Amino acid sequence: MARGPKSVADVAEDRASSKQVGVLRALVPYFAPYKLLVILALIALTITASVSLVLPLAARQVIDGFAVGDVALLNRYFLGAIIVAAIFALGTGLRYYVVTRLGERVVADIRKAIFERMIGMSPAYFEKLMTGEVLSRITTDTTLILSVVGSSASWLLRNMLMMSGGLVMMFWTSPKLTGLVLLIVPLILGPILALGRKLRGLSRKNQDWIAASSGKASESLLSVQTVQAFTHEVRSLSEFAGVTEKAFDSAKARIKVRALITMIIIFVAFSGVMGVLWVGAIDVRSGVTSAGQLVQFVIYATIVASSTAALSELWSELQRAAGATERLVELLNAQDTIADPQNPRAPKAGAVVFDKVNFTFPNRPDALALDKVSFTINPGETVALVGPSGAGKSTIIQMLQRFYDPQEGQISFGGIALPEMERSAFRRFMALVPQDPVIFACSAYDNILFGRPDATKMR
Numbered sequence: 016m017a018r019g020p021k022s023v024a025d026v027a028e029d030r031a032s033s034k035q036v037g038v039l040r041a042l043v044p045y046f047a048p049y050k051l052l053v054i055l056a057l058i059a060l061t062i063t064a065s066v067s068l069v070l071p072l073a074a075r076q077v078i079d080g081f082a083v084g085d086v087a088l089l090n091r092y093f094l095g096a097i098i099v100a101a102i103f104a105l106g107t108g109l110r111y112y113v114v115t116r117l118g119e120r121v122v123a124d125i126r127k128a129i130f131e132r133m134i135g136m137s138p139a140y141f142e143k144l145m146t147g148e149v150l151s152r153i154t155t156d157t158t159l160i161l162s163v164v165g166s167s168a169s170w171l172l173r174n175m176l177m178m179s180g181g182l183v184m185m186f187w188t189s190p191k192l193t194g195l196v197l198l199i200v201p202l203i204l205g206p207i208l209a210l211g212r213k214l215r216g217l218s219r220k221n222q223d224w225i226a227a228s229s230g231k232a233s234e235s236l237l238s239v240q241t242v243q244a245f246t247h248e249v250r251s252l253s254e255f256a257g258v259t260e261k262a263f264d265s266a267k268a269r270i271k272v273r274a275l276i277t278m279i280i281i282f283v284a285f286s287g288v289m290g291v292l293w294v295g296a297i298d299v300r301s302g303v304t305s306a307g308q309l310v311q312f313v314i315y316a317t318i319v320a321s322s323t324a325a326l327s328e329l330w331s332e333l334q335r336a337a338g339a340t341e342r343l344v345e346l347l348n349a350q351d352t353i354a355d356p357q358n359p360r361a362p363k364a365g366a367v368v369f370d371k372v373n374f375t376f377p378n379r380p381d382a383l384a385l386d387k388v389s390f391t392i393n394p395g396e397t398v399a400l401v402g403p404s405g406a407g408k409s410t411i412i413q414m415l416q417r418f419y420d421p422q423e424g425q426i427s428f429g430g431i432a433l434p435e436m437e438r439s440a441f442r443r444f445m446a447l448v449p450q451d452p453v454i455f456a457c458s459a460y461d462n463i464l465f466g467r468p469d470a471t472k473m474r
């Protein structure tokens with residue numbers, strides 16, 4: 016169980032310092048093995064985006080064709096539209112499949128990588144970070160990344176393609192009206208940049224409080240008997256409720272800012288477009304442009320406006336994902352205080368020797384748990400450690416497995432100091448029956464086999 020973790024509030028406050036979206040780069044190595052999927056996704060995205068951009072062209076032809084009354088042209092265009100719809104449907108389906116699959120794949124890999132890193136960490140690590148927090152990061156933070164990779168990233172690319180393509184087509188359709196529209200852009204970008212920075216900090220804070228809330232819950236649930244024995248339920252609940260409400264409050268702050276951004280953007284974008292349209296309508300009246308051309312322009316302008324709006328929403332999604340990534344990277348890069356040697360020596364059975372071992376637990380630096388402990392246990396000897404509670408018997412067993420390193424003195428096994436061997440190698444020489452055994456959620460048979468899964472059945 017976690018002993019004396021940092022107060023939840025401290026942890027959340029510490030980490031609220033926000034990082035840039037560039038943190039997302041840390042995810043790149045996880046995409047590297049799936050280059051083919053990435054390329055397929057890009058192709059599908061380009062297909063759907065370009066089809067969306069070609070459609071307005073057809074609309075113009077049809078409308079102007081209508082005006083002239085060219086039936087053959089109409090037929091051809093409607094037939095063409097069905098083919099285009101088929102390509103669009105195909106591209107969209109492909110995009111959904113490839114992108115979502117890629118997201119699920121990458122997140123599964125990240126989850127495994129984090130678990131791999133965490134399962135090997137020595138106990139001191141979990142005394143600083145609550146186990147529940149690690150779990151929260153593996154589940155909620157990776158889910159956030161999944162939503163970004165699985166949908167937001169493809170939306171982002173699609174909207175970027177649509178926005179730039181739409182702009183080019185707008186310009187091509189009517190440079191004059193496009194010029195007018197471009198005057199609106201700085202009005203939209205201003206608030207995004209100003210509020211976006213604020214949003215990032217709030218997102219990270221929000222995720223931190225969610226993690227803290229899971230941490231609290233799992234801490235109490237893992238020791239539910241103790242909680243109930245001390246009739247601590249009400250206080251445990253109020254602690255959990257407090258943290259959960261904090262998570263809600265920070266979510267509220269985030270949602271408010273985001274709603275504000277969305278409002279500003281939609282209003283500025285749409286009223287701007289309306290203004291431009293007004294000018295366009297006057298041009299059609301005076302015969303400067305055709306109705307079809309104006310319709311084409313309107314569709315492109317709508318595409319550009321809506322993809323700009325989508326981009327701003329996505330930007331904040333990305334910032335949330337950056338927060339999550341940052342927290343995952345912390346776990347992936349976690350440094351253990353105990354490490355295996357570069358060139359390990361092979362362990363061999365032999366004497367267990369403690370030589371003037373001094374040890375204090377990292378979270379209790381003022382109290383010596385072991386004070387100059389020396390003893391030798393030779394092969395064949397049976398030794399019992401006896402002493403009052405808190406004497407350090409269990410600590411000695413933990414040291415023998417190198418869960419901790421002594422501050423002074425040396426522990427050796429078979430004549431080799433523990434730090435010169437791989438932990439997993441010499442631990443294989445030890446069998447442990449713990450004070451309070453753990454039953455894993457599998458069959459009794461599998462529980463018995465835990466230490467040696469390849470053991471054969473007795474006949």
Ligand SMILES: Nc1ncnc2c1ncn2[C@@H]1O[C@H](COP(=O)(O)OP(=O)(O)OP(=O)(O)O)[C@@H](O)[C@H]1O
Pocket residue numbers: 018376378379384402403404405406407408409410411
């Ligand atoms: N993870 C820990 N963090 C901080 N202090 C610890 C930790 N584990 C044990 N201690 C402290 O180290 C000292 C030795 O504890 P240890 O568990 O080794 O005693 P013990 O001899 O096994 O006692 P018992 O007979 O009750 O099992 C005690 O003062 C204990 O409070």
Ligand SMILES: [Mg+2]
Pocket residue numbers: 408409410450
């Ligand atoms: Mg003990």
